[in-house]
Amino acid sequence: MVTVIAILMLLVCFNFLLKQTFGTWKGIAVYTMLIAVFTISTWKIAINQSRTHIAEWLASEPIMQNMAVILSIDIIVQLLFCMVAAREKTKMPQAATFRQKIYYAILQWWPGFAIFPVVFAMLVECIFGLPGLSFSLIAYVLAAVFVVSIPLLTFLLRRLLGDRDVRLEMLFLSNLIVAMIAVVATVRVSTPQNSNSPVNWFATAGVALLLALGVFLGALIRYIKIK
Secondary structure, eight states, X not given: OHHHHHHHHHHHHHHHHHHHTTSOHHHHHHHHHHHHHHHHHTHHHHTTOOHHHHHHHHHOXXXXXHHHHHHXXXXXXXXXXXXXXXXXXXXXXXXXXXXXXXXXXXXXXXXXXXXHHHHHHHHHXXXXXXXXXXXXXXXXXXXXXXXXXXXXXXXXXXXXXXXXXXXXXXXXXXXXXXXXXXXXXXXXXHSOOOTTOOOXXXXXXXXXXXXXXXXXXXXXXXXXXXX
């Protein structure tokens, strides 16, 4: 379970940085300072936590379901952004209505809420991993690391990936992966572990058939549109 949560946190961070590659440097600066202020202002809450509390949170079904809801909101907004951004590129800029421009601006500037629990978890891990140091010093140093690393990693992602369409596709696929992992994490908590339970091969085959049918129909529709 810890491994699943760690992978989920890494993907949330990656999605946040990848989303920043579509914004302006002013927007990146605002989000960076927001995360830095959040880190500094929550260290008093972080020191009251413990590894036992964190383990209880991960094993709690209501907490994991609430986290899944937060992730779902973020994922829906990010997927909408990808679809709207892909559509806007196919249109002439002057053809977009004022309402469409407002929608696109809101989706583009949406920072996402999932990054804040991840930042808080990183702060807690740093506090427990660096005993003997001042808690406030750890918070300020971590905030400084965020101030430097977020713009730098955003710049590197923009330079490495380059093409805007590639970044949109990667953001879309990465959010789908986050959605699947969130479902797995929630089901793993709420479902009793029973290694002797039989596998429903009929249901598994049905799901695989539906996926194959969806892929075939999508490829067929794309082929028809291209022709």
